[in-house]
Amino acid sequence: MNETINLLMNHRSIRKFKDEKLTESQIKTIVEAGQAASTSSYYQAYSIIGVTDLNIKQQLREVSGQPYVEENGHLFVFCADLNRLAQSQDETTREQMKTNLESTEFFMMATIDATLAAQNCAVATESLGLGMCYLGSLRNDVNRVNDILNLPEYVVPLFGMAVGVPEEKPERKPRFDWTTVYHENQYDITTAAEFHAFDKTVTDYYTHRATNGRDDQWSEQIKRKLTNPMRQDVGPFIQDKSLNRH
């Protein structure tokens, strides 16, 4: 196992950081590592917003409800961005591009582009000895995040990433056995035995972990979360931004 694979395998999300800001040079390295990821058809259809303004951070913390959105070494927000593609052309051409810009295909593509870049940023961050945590919780109120960050047409926030010097060392959270997510040649429906095995793994993890030990199962978590409709405003918001319309 090489150094990089060792780093990837040892990922854990960090939610408590020392009060130590990232340097400009660290931020540049992380962003450029993100940019080095593959990008669909050379579009680079994403933007990354670094949040340093304390007032903006506090507002974003209110959206997410998580203290580490405010208390960290740096906060990134990753956006799917088709505005840059539109902006690169004159008005006539922009009009001719609308069918693509407003399609589900292009929305997916921009979401994928942003996420490829983000994961490279995550890996770069950890390789620098820093910790990070994704913040899907910014989608608790996409309209508010949109207003706070002043996002134009064709740009939507996907998730944040809190980065900093770790002040905790949580255990590694188990995953499905690799054969459950990996299929050969054809899709196989996950079996009851696979769910039981993973529930047992997760129960052991929650019972034995050093802090916040509890009695829980993966499938029970899924039931609690998914039977409760959430973030139903995300779909209409994205269409209001002229994306994902057909």
Next chain:
Amino acid sequence: MNETINLLMNHRSIRKFKDEKLTESQIKTIVEAGQAASTSSYYQAYSIIGVTDLNIKQQLREVSGQPYVEENGHLFVFCADLNRLAQSQDETTREQMKTNLESTEFFMMATIDATLAAQNCAVATESLGLGMCYLGSLRNDVNRVNDILNLPEYVVPLFGMAVGVPEEKPERKPRFDWTTVYHENQYDITTAAEFHAFDKTVTDYYTHRATNGRDDQWSEQIKRKLTNPMRQDVGPFIQDKSLNRH
């Protein structure tokens, strides 16, 4: 600059591979590195299909039109997968989960989960001295890919990844200056000067690269591609799979 950042910065897509198959152990390492990435709310909402059957590979090559979909050391197809979440519950619960499963929020979330895993797989692949290339071209005919891989409800193919021992060493493709994709506190519209600067960079790259030199600009590429409506069947296909409906 550490070893991992050096690896990330030196990424280039490989489209020509030696005729040498990946070992089972390499495949397992790559998939497990993918699984180690962050996952929204512990959902792990993706599946990876490894394609070894020559007949299936040939059909996927027809969809993409790219020889390296068939000629590689291994072929992965990454899917957004909410079927596993549904499958983990009884029928009554599944019914109560429908509002979430069919929402844009959950479709985005699964797309993000799959892409985080994929980029870790990409990094792991390159750290092993192998090369890789993403294949968005599988979305040229999503319905056909769906049938070939036997994908159930709530599962859609996002992109493929061809992996193998490189038989070419292309130059690194330039990216926007980091300040173009990175904004501080508020979104800034990309300026004409930024587009001009990048067009110049890209023209230099195309003029001077060792193979396939040509006269081209980034903004011209964007114009050619986006004024031509493409993959308009992706949106309806995804809704047919009971995803991204509202």
